[in-house]
Amino acid sequence: MNETNAEIGWEEARATNRENWEDRVPLHEVAYGLDAYDDPAHLSDVVRTDLAALAPFLPSESLAGLDLCHLQCHIGTDTVSLARAGAIVTGVDFSPSALHAASKLAERAGVDATWVETDVLDARRVVTGDFDVVYTSIGTITWLDDLDRWAAQIVALLRPGGTFFIRDGHPQLYALDEDSPTLTLRYPYFGDGTAQQWDDEYTYVGDGTLAHPRTYEWPHPLSEILGSLLRAGLRLLHFDEGKTLPWRFSQRMIEVPGGFAWPEAEQNLVPCTYTIIARRD
Numbered sequence: 001m002n003e004t005n006a007e008i009g010w011e012e013a014r015a016t017n018r019e020n021w022e023d024r025v026p027l028h029e030v031a032y033g034l035d036a037y038d039d040p041a042h043l044s045d046v047v048r049t050d051l052a053a054l055a056p057f058l059p060s061e062s063l064a065g066l067d068l069c070h071l072q073c074h075i076g077t078d079t080v081s082l083a084r085a086g087a088i089v090t091g092v093d094f095s096p097s098a099l100h101a102a103s104k105l106a107e108r109a110g111v112d113a114t115w116v117e118t119d120v121l122d123a124r125r126v127v128t129g130d131f132d133v134v135y136t137s138i139g140t141i142t143w144l145d146d147l148d149r150w151a152a153q154i155v156a157l158l159r160p161g162g163t164f165f166i167r168d169g170h171p172q173l174y175a176l177d178e179d180s181p182t183l184t185l186r187y188p189y190f191g192d193g194t195a196q197q198w199d200d201e202y203t204y205v206g207d208g209t210l211a212h213p214r215t216y217e218w219p220h221p222l223s224e225i226l227g228s229l230l231r232a233g234l235r236l237l238h239f240d241e242g243k244t245l246p247w248r249f250s251q252r253m254i255e256v257p258g259g260f261a262w263p264e265a266e267q268n269l270v271p272c273t274y275t276i277i278a279r280r281d
Contacts (some may be wrong), residue, residue: 001185006216007171008170010145013195013216014119017143018094021074024203026099028075031206037109039078046167046246047081049258050137052277054165056131057237057277063087065223066132069121069157073138076102076113082135083111090114090131093122117142118133121149124156131157137167138246138273142174144215145195149225160279164234169239169249170271171221177220177252191219204247222274234278242273 036042036267043051046230055061055131065085069078073091075098091113094097099115102112118126119142120136134154144150144154154164170189186257230236230237253260261267 005113006195006199008195008197008216012069012167013145014094016212017215019060019212020210020215021095022097023212025075025095025101026209027203027206028142029101032075034077034105034108035143037077037105040084040110041107043081043084044077045258046138047078047085049246050135050165050167051085053167053238053240053275054133054135054277057163057279062231067129067159068133068135069123069127069131071123071134071136071154072143073102073115074098075107076115078137080106080109080111083113084109087133090116090127090129092116092118092120092127094119102234120144120155121146121153123153127157129198130159130161130162132159134158134162134164135166137165138169140166140168141220141225142169142270145193145218147220147228148231151228151234153281154234155230155234160280162280164278164280167242167273167275169245170274171219171225173245173249173272174219175251176270181252187224188219190221191224225274226276229276229278233280235281236276236278238275240275241271242269242275243267245272 041276051072064085068087068089073079074094076091079089079091091102096117099117104113116127134157141160175185175187175189177184195216198215201209244261246258
């Protein structure tokens, strides 16, 4: 996997990323183990982990009956799981192939869901209604160049008293060299608005190669992530950092309950995820 800095506009970067994610859909439909959702009790590991953190901040400590908007929902495994946990779900993604796969999965699983094709930075303009919960999790905001615009969408989608949830890869993790035999910094922790250009013909799970291997991402430190949400008017309820990931960031990571982690001697040296829960007053 090769990385360089790139001066590129948002629309061009978004179009390139969308081609890449379109290519990923058929590979992920195989690799995500969709047959498991034939069991009506099955929830994704991501949602099981996230619900444990989110539930204490919800009415009746449950998603039951709550309107939930899932931003960057991809092929819908987590969206279907959130519906099975009781939410009335709307899934949002910029990939038409991903939403088609999500719709098929929901129909197969007997789950009602609404699917909306739009860029997350334009979600309020396109998505109908407002929500008790806005949710996004794992592998999301590095694809976005403007977190103030992102946070504004979240606030506009939430009802007063509504709750926002995010769990994602930690920006300190993303600064590490995934190929190094030690924990070594390689990439910027702080962003300057410049995109990182990646060329990688493989996706993070599944076999096969991508016809469009190029992507663009943006580093966002925790100060920027939290600051964007606070500037938008959300009130911070909960912040946490975790030691495991639901995907193998580096080949040196070991499989543990709930995902992957650094070797035991390194697990206290660097965070793998962060979790933020915030509320619109």
